[in-house]
Amino acid sequence: MRKHLCIPYSVFLVLFVVAPIFIMLFYAFTDAENHLTLDNFALIFTDITVLSAALASVSVALVATLICLLIAYPVAYILARSGIKRQNALLILFITPMWINFVMRINALKEFFGLINLLDKSPYINTIIGMVYDFLPFMILPLYTTLLKMDKNLIEASYDLGAGKFTTFVQVILPMSMPGIVSGITMVFMPAMTNYVVSDILGRSQITILGKLIENYFMQTNWNAGAAISMLLLAIMFVSTWLTGGFKDDGAQAARGGLW
Amino acid sequence: MRLFVRFTALFALAALVAGLAACGGGGGGSQKSANVLRICNWEDYIYVDDDGNSLADEFEDWYNETHDNKITVEYTTFGTNEILFNNMLLNNTKDGNGNYTGFEYDLVCPSDYMIQKMEEKGMLEKFDLDKLDNYTTYGSPYMKELFEAHGWQDIAIPYTLGTVGIVYNENVTPEEASSWEVMLSDKFWNRTTIKDSVRDTYFFGVALAKLDELRELYKNFTSEEDADGHISKEFYAGKLAEIFNAVDTEDVPLSLVSEKLRLAKNNSFALEVDSGKEDVVNGYVDLYLAWSGDAIFAMNEILSDGKELKYSVPLEGSNIWYDGWVMPKGANTELAQEFINYICAPENAIKNMDYTRYTSAIVGDEVFEYVTDVELGEDADADEIAEAAASIGLDEDTDLTTLNAALKKARGIAEEGEDGAIELDLGYYFGDGDYTLWVYPDGAFIAQYPSEEIASRCTIMETFSDSDNTKVNNMWNRVKAGDIGLYATVTAVSVGLIAVVAVVFVLIKAGVFRPRPAKGYTKVDD
Structure with a gap:
């Protein structure tokens, strides 16, 4: 009987997750006259526009993820190590921005950039700053949960056994926080590849990332090419999730503090 | 037994999905009915009063008061011509021969080139002009002629028109702004915005690619009639239409347009379709490639800061666009025509203009008075004066005479014989009668009502074939994708x-x- 409680979700899943993917697959493998074709995928691998957009996406996402990691790790570490009261206050400080719609936040950031004369500088750097700003909480949170759950005794044992601060960090803390790092990277890297609201507003539409290219194709009613690129992104997502071990036992992943 | 339950559940689910899909596929919109008028218009493109009632609601009330049968108007909006067209391609009925017989709208309002495309695909009904008294009486002769020249006199009823030009501030001289070339100038590096809208962008790219030839044509057109190389208005118009609508011909190679657009993009601050207004008002840019409606909006907006913007249609020629009402095949023509006649009444056209700021295709003394009479009357109360003064950046205790002079100036209307002003004869647009006034050559009024000379150097966008469309789209996507070297280096x-x-x-x-x-x-x- 309890199984029937799953029916609402199954319906939701079929209607809004599975069906749209099949519709996209249909468009990706057909042309404007609904004939089967592989042209859309041929376009992906031959058109320099797609390569350019893909490289723009990857470079923006890579740099943004790296910066996020460099900023988030010490913060998460301090957060996890600080007293309970301060912990909550600090945590709320990092989470609050996520309660505000991100389009509004990015527009506010645009105004601020205007005030400090940064807006008319490099659209590329502005886009990266915007991505970092937008996705930093997604990096802090998994790192924080992982570091919080880490057994402090292991760190003490490391000191007892003669390891210095550096060795303890590299040999004990860093490996133990790896699940959080991986989880944080996935949470930042994938959306940063496609979030073209940031590149449109802060980058003044001067940067075309993959998400924007898909929009371009859809606005030009070339749904087929747009769908094919979406499929490509889905494939990248699958591969990267697989590489980072995202398909492994969910229970263990959750216990290690991953958000996925 | 359990297997049976599972299968039943699965089938039920499949049936549900199929059912929903059928609903979605079966038109989505309402069914056609004699008492329903289904209109699809651009967003923010019709008068809406303070209570949120649009002109379409007013039509419904008016119709129900004056007729025995009761009707309802279903009013929806669309975002771009392409979206409207695609929607119509997806939701329609056809007869055995593959001819269109019905769509989910009775009346839609696409732009010039899209009207042409719909007509070519056999998607449109014909109007009975005898039922459109208001249009035949008050429609602008210029617009009527334009539509007749396309053979559309009974296919489309013009609604609004506008030009594409450059909005500029005090950092730019009128001479600089009189050529598209200024958008490539080093002096304004990172101080321009260009359109991120394929058709408009392509037009702009062609203008940049053919600068010299277009200049020469304009010179020959404006030269004395007996001068060497003088060309007639018709010849000039034909040449402009030919050049601006050419795709990848020997004369206008795509690679050249692409290269010019790349330079223009690299010189620009932003590619935009709506943020440019704010960018120019906030002073982020000096030059804003604009549609005239947006141009007037920005020019009005900046007045409250005590600053001023100007508008120019470059001499190389530009695009004049118009939106028109068409009835898709199978439409409820009776009601659709009633509606068109209703909105073509001058008082309703004025309401629309007041709300949307776009130039109406409806003319007449009433309209002319509305657009030229911007002064406050002697009976204006303190609040009205304060509001009007604030809107143009003056103190609220400004006296009425000063305020009225400033209001006129802000509207782009000059005193007779004023220095730097020109006499504008709108007879070509308004028809017979005295429709002349003095205006500033780069002000808001002439942006709204172009002079005959400006109109003659503007040409219309024609629809591209599907293959040309793809070519141009891909070219623009490529230009936008930008500097691959930088991305590759950063990635590496x-x-x-x-x-x-x-x-x-x-x-x-x-x-x-x-x-x-x-x-x-x-x-x-x-």
Whole structure:
């Protein structure tokens, strides 16, 4: 009987997750006259526009993820190590921005950039700053949960056994926080590849990332090419999730503090 | 038994999905009915009063009061011509021969080139002009002629028109702004915005690619009639239409347009379709490639800061666009025509203009008075004066005479014979009668009602064939995708950095850099 409680979700899943993917697959493998074709995928691998957009996406996402990691790790570490009261206050400080719609936040950031004369500088750097700003909480949170759950005794044992601060960090803390790092990277890297609201507003539409290219194709009613690129992104997502071990036992992943 | 339950559940689900899909596929919109008028218009493109009632609602009330049968108007909006067209391609009915017989709208309002495309695809009904008294009486003769020249007199009823030009501030001289070339000028590097809208962008790209030839044509057109090389208005118009609508011909190669657009993009601050208004008002840019409606909006907006913007239609020629009402095949023509006649009444056209700021295709004394009479009357109360004064950046206690002079100036209307002003004869647009006034040549009024000379150097966008469309789209996508070298370098450097860190990390783990033991400990071999 309890199984029937799953029916609402199954319906939701079929209607809004599975069906749209099949519709996209249909468009990706057909042309404007609904004939089967592989042209859309041929376009992906031959058109320099797609390569350019893909490289723009990857470079923006890579740099943004790296910066996020460099900023988030010490913060998460301090957060996890600080007293309970301060912990909550600090945590709320990092989470609050996520309660505000991100389009509004990015527009506010645009105004601020205007005030400090940064807006008319490099659209590329502005886009990266915007991505970092937008996705930093997604990096802090998994790192924080992982570091919080880490057994402090292991760190003490490391000191007892003669390891210095550096060795303890590299040999004990860093490996133990790896699940959080991986989880944080996935949470930042994938959306940063496609979030073209940031590149449109802060980058003044001067940067075309993959998400924007898909929009371009859809606005030009070339749904087929747009769908094919979406499929490509889905494939990248699958591969990267697989590489980072995202398909492994969910229970263990959750216990290690991953958000996925 | 359990298997049976599972199968039943699965089938029920499949049936549900199929049912929903059928609903979605079966038109989505309402069914056609004699008492329903289904209109699809651009967003924000019709008068709406303070209570949120649009002109379409007013029509419904008016119709129900004056007729026995009761009707309802279903009013929806669309975002771009392409979206409207695609929607119509997806939701329609056809007869056995593949001819269109019905769509989910009775009345839609696409732009020039899209009207042409719909007509070519056999998607449109014809109007009965005898039922459109208001249009035949008050429609602008210029617009009527334009539509007749396309053979559309009974296919489309013009609604609004506008030009594409450059909005500029005090950092730019009128001479600079009189050529598209200014958008490539080093002087304005990172101080321009260009359109991110394929058709408009392509037009702009062609203008840049053919600057010299277009200049020459304009010179020959404006030269004395007996001068060497003088060309007639018709010849000039034909040449402009030919050049601006050419795709990848020997004369206008796509590579050249692409190269010019690349330069223009690299020189620009932003590619935009709606943020440009704010960018120019906020002073982020000096030059804003604009549709005339947006131009007037920005020019009005900046007045409250006590500043001023100007508008120019470059001499090389530009695009004049118009939106018109068409009835898709199978439409409820009776009601659709009633509606068109209703909105073509001058008082309703004025309401629309007041709300949307676009130039109406409806003319007449009433309309002319509305657009030229911007002064406050003697009976204006303090609040009205304060509001009007604030809107143009004046103190609220400004006296009425000063305020009225400033209001006129802000509207782009000059005193007779004023220095720097020109006499504008709108007879070509308004028809017979005295429709002349003095205006500033770069002000808001002439942006709204172009002079005959400006109109004659503007040409209309024609629909591209599907293959040309794809070519142009891909070219623009390519230009927008930009500098592949930078992205590749950044990617390579980041990947290299990550690799180095990873290698160092592995080495540390392997004990290569293992530090000396802390004080008091000794290293013991394994």
